[in-house]
């Protein structure tokens with residue numbers, strides 16, 4: 001019998017229950033024990049009337065039916081059943097409650113209580129509360145009709161009311177324990193996924209750039225080693241420096257923090273592009289930036305440069321950053337596209353620009369890529385310095401949204 005959403009069978013995950021028992025499991029067990037006790041009380045009540053063996057068997061069958069239906073109604077899935085199924089199920093339980101009354105004049109307050117509790121569990125809102133009064137009212141009318149002593153009638157009604165409350169309360173609590181438990185597990189899963197994503201993005205940004213630089217400088221060294229050994233030696237030194245930096249970057253990824261500076265990255269990118277024989281016009285006109293924004297822009301610059309080295313036969317590029325209206329706008333334009341002139345921006349297959357977009361949206365801003373009229377690749381990253389402040393007006397004026405990316409005129413982001 002399933003009372004709760006927790007079906008993953010992790011017995012140790014409940015926390016504060018007895019060793020080896022999960023809290024949802026414990027709540028389910030208590031609920032089951034309560035129902036078994038009610039079954040026992042119902043059977044005793046029947047036996048007290050000294051029925052014949054056959055009558056006892058039939059009445060016990062109905063009491064068992066009431067309890068079995070209650071198991072179903074107390075499960076967390078019951079509220080998700082179709083309306084039709086809920087009505088049928090409630091009707092079946094109603095028959096099990098009232099048929100013994102009609103056939104054997106067997107009164108058992110608990111039965112009507114289960115029916116009331118089921119009304120509250122299967123339906124919601126005021127209608128459910130109104131419906132839950134009906135079984136108790138039926139107990140009252142049938143007792144008046146059979147001229148049962150008023151003390152007994154009150155006893156039956158009290159018993160029905162109490163049973164309804166106990167069943168409803170216990171079932172809801174049991175289900176809530178399971179819901180809280182599974183929400184906690186979901187949150188833990190989300191935290192792990194988020195961390196994995198962060199590590200993947202950080203590794204991609206840092207190592208993608210460093211390894212591209214190492215490959216490029218390695219190639220350069222191989223070409224220079226015979227004709228210009230001094231320059232080759234200088235490049236090897238630079239490869240060593242980049243490798244050391246990459247090693248320390250990996251450590252900072254593992255530690256979970258990493259601050260980068262757009263100005264420093266731009267200087268390093270300029271040197272790298274020069275080594276690659278790419279003519280780079282770099283112009284960074286920004287003041288002091290908040291750490292988060294500075295790091296995001298520096299990562300974007302790294303990804304942009306890595307992409308230039310990987311995806312084109314670039315000969316010239318322009319990199320500029322300006323701060324205006326509460327936002328910083330980083331633009332990177334390069335020639336040497338492999339796509340024919342007039343082609344749309346290629347479909348994204350990697351995670352580079354996507355990860356930049358995710359970082360940018362965390363502080364507010366936009367990322368857009370397009371191919372210019374003269375066939376150059378154009379990347380624009382705009383980052384708000386004050387998410388709630390003036391940057392919005394700047395983006396609005398530039399026709400960009402605040403948390404997502406712009407869509408370029410050719411239909412690609």
Ligand SMILES: Nc1ncnc2c1ncn2[C@@H]1O[C@H](COP(=O)(O)OP(=O)(O)OP(=O)(O)O)[C@@H](O)[C@H]1O
Nearest residue numbers: 307308311312334346348349350351352353354377
């Ligand atoms: N500077 C650029 N010049 C030419 N094409 C580019 C440039 N930047 C990006 N692109 C194109 O946009 C695509 C998406 O770039 P993105 O950085 O998201 O992925 P990737 O570089 O292919 O893979 P990854 O970054 O995961 O290693 C690239 O595959 C490429 O076709």
Ligand SMILES: [Mg+2]
Nearest residue numbers: 307350352353
């Ligand atoms: Mg890339």
